[in-house]
Amino acid sequence: MQAVDLVVAGGGPAGILAAGHAAMQGKHVLLVEKMEKPLRKLRISGKGRCNITSTKSVEEFLHKVNPLGDFLLPSFQEFYNKDIVSLINEMGVPTVVERGDRVFPASQKAWDVAEALVKWAKRNGVDIQCHTKVTRIISKDKAIQAVELESKGRRATVSCKAIILATGGASYPATGSTGDGYRLSKQLGHTIVNIRPSVVPLEISEALRHRVQGLALRNVAVAVVDAATNQQLDGEFGELIFTTFGVAGPTILRVSHAAVDAFLADKNVDIQLDLKPALNELKLKNRLQRELENPDVNSVQALLRKLMPAGFIPLFMSVAGIRSQEQISEQLQGKIISTLKKLTLHMSGYRPFTEAIVTAGGVNLAEVDERTMQSKKVEGLYFAGELLDLDAATGGYNMQIAFSTGWLAGSLKS
DSSP states (O other): EEESSSSEEEESSHHHHHHHHHHHHHHHHEEESSSSOOOHHHHHHHHHTOEEEEOOOHHHHTTEEEETTTGGHHHHSOOHHHHHHHHHTTTOOEEEETTEEEEEEEOHHHHHHHHHHHHHHHHTTOOOSSSEEEEEEEEETTTEEEEEEEEETTTEEEOOOOEEEOOOSSGGGGGGOHHHHHHHHHHHHHHEEEEEEEEEEEEEGGGGGGGGGGGGEEEEEEEEETTTTTEEEEEEEEEEOOSSSSSSHHHHHHHHHHHHHHHHOOOEEEEEEOOOOSOOOOHHHHHHHHHSSSOOOSHHHHHHTTTOOOOGGGHHHHHHTTTTTTOHHHHHHHHHHHHOOEEEEEEEEEGGGOOOOOOEEEEEEGGEETTTTTTTTTTTEEEOOGBBSSSSOOTTHHHHHHHHHHHHHHHTTO
């Protein structure tokens, strides 16, 4: 029987950092990855550019994390944004900071980051075995003893003192994140908080949504609202994109966590758009009056073309309840203004894990020691990355969570 000090299950950002850090400390580390190469998801992240991290302060960062940002404080004290940037720079991959405090490789190629991290882990002595997955974890007296592996139809048992589960969540299953870690965690007595897609496009019920497919609205304010109470649950500013099924784009991805959770709580969820956030109603009224002074503006459609992309007009008129032959009365102008400031779309669902960037939910944080990432139930069992009940919006946050929790888990503190 093969014997190692540590088995790391999963070759994503958390697993690679955990394995490399443990090997730096002289541990004999075996990293197993079920796909043909490590870091499959990182290689396609950020549209192939890889948003490595955010330069925001710890306080700002933790505010973006669900459900309990403070859980990450010990991880960030050990390894934070400057640490991962320095590490990647030392590997020969320069980085740049872009709009929104986002850090990318200067080459704009996620592949460069992935290859550098794999080489770093191997240089530290990590044994990486692909096309291999953990099928069972063997424990005795609540302590890790060994793991059973499967590789190309063959099974083997490896003796080890510790295992780090860094198998990812359930989003983008084509990259290998198929929920294996949840099953293994449950077998060892851990609770899994309900998993659901996050950073995911949303579906709307409006019948004319297909008429605006592919249309992008820029510089709009987006709010997720509980329709029953009119309470705003989340909000963002930026770009929104219409799809065949509903809405996507940066703003929607950032508010999707709140929208999905409210929808799963059986609330009627509205997506409200302020199409003219820089103008109040009085300024919009004055704008309409100026446009109406133009003799060419002699119909509702002509007026609306001055205010929005032509392709968006059918949906706007449908939501506002405006008929094409209506006279441009004071009442109609009021209807246009109120809809410009609060165009309401009705959420009817959300896209599946195959289209989600992140998984919300996971291993219950109450059962994990945040100072070490070790299980409170089984000695020698550690967790890192998306498998945990931690998620955040886009902007490098989820990647940094993986790097930091992986690094801390790789310390093998008890």
